[in-house]
Amino acid sequence: MIWSQAEQLDRNAMKQLQLTRLQQAVDRAYRNVPFYQKRLDEAGVRPEDIRSLADIARIPFTVKTDLRDTYPFGMFAAPLKDIVRFHSSSGTTGKPIVVGYTRNDMEMWTECCARVASAAGVTEHDICQVAFGYGMFTGGFGMHYGIERIGATVVPAASGNSERQLMFMRDFGTTVLIATPSYALHLSEVMAAEGLTAKDLKLRVGLFGGEGHTPEMRQLIEERFGIKDTQNYGLTEITGPGVSYECLYNDGMHINEDHFYPEIIDPKTGEVLPEGSEGELVFTTLTKEGIPMLRYRTRDITRLIYEPCRCGRTNVRMELVKGRSDDMMVIRGTNVFPSQIESVLMLIPGIGPHYQIVVTTESFMDKMEVQVELTDGSLLERYSELERLTREIRQKIHSVLQIDVKVTLLSPNTIERSTGKAKRVIDLRGKAF
Ligand SMILES: [Zn+2]
Numbered sequence: 001m002i003w004s005q006a007e008q009l010d011r012n013a014m015k016q017l018q019l020t021r022l023q024q025a026v027d028r029a030y031r032n033v034p035f036y037q038k039r040l041d042e043a044g045v046r047p048e049d050i051r052s053l054a055d056i057a058r059i060p061f062t063v064k065t066d067l068r069d070t071y072p073f074g075m076f077a078a079p080l081k082d083i084v085r086f087h088s089s090s091g092t093t094g095k096p097i098v099v100g101y102t103r104n105d106m107e108m109w110t111e112c113c114a115r116v117a118s119a120a121g122v123t124e125h126d127i128c129q130v131a132f133g134y135g136m137f138t139g140g141f142g143m144h145y146g147i148e149r150i151g152a153t154v155v156p157a158a159s160g161n162s163e164r165q166l167m168f169m170r171d172f173g174t175t176v177l178i179a180t181p182s183y184a185l186h187l188s189e190v191m192a193a194e195g196l197t198a199k200d201l202k203l204r205v206g207l208f209g210g211e212g213h214t215p216e217m218r219q220l221i222e223e224r225f226g227i228k229d230t231q232n233y234g235l236t237e238i239t240g241p242g243v244s245y246e247c248l249y250n251d252g253m254h255i256n257e258d259h260f261y262p263e264i265i266d267p268k269t270g271e272v273l274p275e276g277s278e279g280e281l282v283f284t285t286l287t288k289e290g291i292p293m294l295r296y297r298t299r300d301i302t303r304l305i306y307e308p309c310r311c312g313r314t315n316v317r318m319e320l321v322k323g324r325s326d327d328m329m330v331i332r333g334t335n336v337f338p339s340q341i342e343s344v345l346m347l348i349p350g351i352g353p354h355y356q357i358v359v360t361t362e363s364f365m366d367k368m369e370v371q372v373e374l375t376d377g378s379l380l381e382r383y384s385e386l387e388r389l390t391r392e393i394r395q396k397i398h399s400v401l402q403i404d405v406k407v408t409l410l411s412p413n414t415i416e417r418s419t420g421k422a423k424r425v426i427d428l429r430g431k432a433f
Contacts, residue, residue, distance in 0.1 A: 003118040003150075004111065006258040007313045011306070014315070018261055019053050021286035026050050026059065029292045032077040035070055036294060056263065056284060057272050062296045067097040067237065078102050078289050088136045089236035096136075099236055100290040106145070108287055112242030112256045113146020119247040119254065119311070120176075120207050120230040124151035127172055131179040131187070132210065133159045138240025139210050143178050146242065152176070159183060162190040166201075173202045177225070180210040181217050182422040185353050188224040198226035207232060209241055211422065212321055214339050216346025218250075220353055231320060237296055238283050244318055252305045252317030259287050262316065263295070264304055267325040278303045280325050281318065299325045301337075329359060329425065331366045334403055338424045344396045345372055350379065350389060354415045359427045366429065369406040370397065377411045 002008060009017065027047040029036040040046070045058045067075060072095075076083065083100040101109065122128060128147045132139030140158060147154050155172060157165055159179070165187060168174060177184060184206060191197075203225050209232040218229045232245035233253050243260055244253035255262055260283045264273045267280040281298045301324065305317040323337030330336070338357055345352050355372040370393070379385055386409060393407045416423075 001118050001121075001123070002312060003115045006256075007115060007254065007315050009258070009314060011314070014257065015053060017258055018286060021258075022053065022056065022261060022284065023047065023050050025284065025286050025288075025292055026294065028077055028289070029294055033075055033292070035066065035075055036292075053261075056261070056295065059284075059295050061270065061282065062294055064097065064237070064297075064299075068095055071095045072098040073100070075291050076100050077292050083290055085141075086136075087138045087141070087236060087240060089138075097237065099138075102289040105239075105288055105290045108259055109142060109239050109242055110145040110149050112239065112259060113142050114149040115146075115254075115256060116232045116242055116245035117143070117147050117150055117152070117176075117207065119245050119313075120205055120232075121228070121248055122147065122150055122152050122176055122205070122207075126152040126175045127155060128152050128176040128178060129155040129157050129165070129169060129172075129174040131157055131159050131165055131177060131183060138234070138236050139180075142234070142239070142241040143207065147176075147178075162187050163194070166191055166194065166196065169201050169203065170196075175202050175204050177203055177206045177227070179206070179208060180422075181208045181213040181221060181231075182211060182418060184208060184221050184225070185217070186417050188221070191224075198224065201225070203227050205230065209233060212323070212339050214342050214346060215320075216343050217353065220346060233318070233321065235298060237293055238285060238298075239288065243283070247309060247311040247313060249310050251309060252319050254309065254313050254315045254317050255304075257315050259285065261286055262304060262318065264302070265297075267299075267301070275306060276303065278322070281321075299327075301325055301328070327425065329357075329368075329427065331359065331368050331401075331403055334401060336368075336401055336403070340400055341370060341397060342424075344400055345370075345393070348389075348393060348396065350375055351393070351409065354417070354422075355424065356415055357425045359425065359429055361429045367406065368403065369408060371408045371410055371415065373410050373412050373415055375412060380409070380411060 030047045039060045043060050082102050085101040088096040088098045134140035205228045213231050222229045230246040234241035234243040244255040246253050263282040264279040273279045281300045281302050283296050285293045300321045302321050303319045308314045323339050351372045358369040360367050390407045397405050
């Protein structure tokens with residue numbers, strides 16, 4: 001079912017709507033946020049200079065450190081009395097970033113998440129288990145309200161405690177799982193360890209987001225749970241979940257572009273790239289009141305697809321994120337994304353799905369080690385088989401990346417499991433001198 005008419009506007013009507021909203025958004029940001037006023041003044045741009053969508057390129061970018069530097073409320077465009085909710089993103093270093101939602105923002109967010117769920121086929125007949133973290137993280141609450149809007153039943157199980165999670169699934173007859181893909185895979189292992197199979201559950205569809213997800217991971221999740229896997233995308237700075245979502249055709253994620261205007265730029269030069277190019281995704285929030293984002297650099301590498309989808313939606317789609325421009329490792333001059341290694345690992349029987357990449361420097365040369373778990377620990381005693389498997393992984397990674405890596409096979413359950421985003425890369429390279 002298509003939840004909103006905004007998902008089916010023709011291109012011209014969408015562009016007109018976007019332009020009107022963009023002009024209002026720039027004006028609001030300029031008038032209410034000293035940070036934006038200063039940035040725009042420095043760039044010599046006045047809100048009335050935005051006469052076409054192409055004029056957006058005149059606006060300077062906003063980056064994550066801008067949010068940190070103005071912590072906690074420096075980028076809010078609405079007074080605190082109008083803010084009804086805070087969320088924050090988990091920062092690994094220093095202060096997190098804080099975002100605020102007005103009542104209208106909450107309504108917009110709820111509608112966007114309802115579109116996500118209904119595109120995955122969720123209806124009022126479903127029982128949806130939200131295994132995302134609740135709390136300051138946007139994942140749990142965002143999807144919670146969207147599902148409730150559709151009229152489906154929400155099980156706010158939150159992340160972690162996998163045994164209890166599975167108990168609820170069995171006892172309540174949960175039909176929809178909402179989680180990060182790595183947590184879903186972890187859950188499938190706990191399920192197997194408890195002697196349960198997909199047949200013991202009533203799951204039929206999964207809504208996965210919060211981190212990258214390769215086609216191979218999708219295949220594994222679909223096999224293990226016997227479900228249809230759909231992916232969705234969002235980030236706290238823009239609104240949380242609800243930015244883009246797959247329909248049942250799994251052919252790119254539809255962007256809620258009536259609220260979030262996407263651009264693709266060259267991550268090095270900042271130039272806007274022609275339609276269909278691969279590059280870094282940039283979003284401008286068109287309707288957000290609490291904390292508007294003008295040309296926010298997501299660091300995610302993808303491509304936009306403007307052709308209408310087979311599902312009948314006309315809103316632009318983004319391909320699954322290939323990697324992050326700041327996750328992109330440069331190994332001996334080659335650009336490497338963890339997702340490329342993951343794609344190789346997922347297709348090799350006997351290993352995975354948990355892995356880690358360790359990058360070090362030896363004699364001024366980058367060295368990359370891929371650590372991956374065996375599914376059968378007894379293989380560690382069968383030396384020739386171990387050797388054959390190691391060689392196969394090394395060769396396959398070489399054929400994709402053209403670089404030599406060290407492969408280390410580990411006993412099952414050695415790599416630390418995460419209930420949120422999995423930490424895949426450990427970069428131990430220091431500066432050369
Ligand atoms: Zn579609």
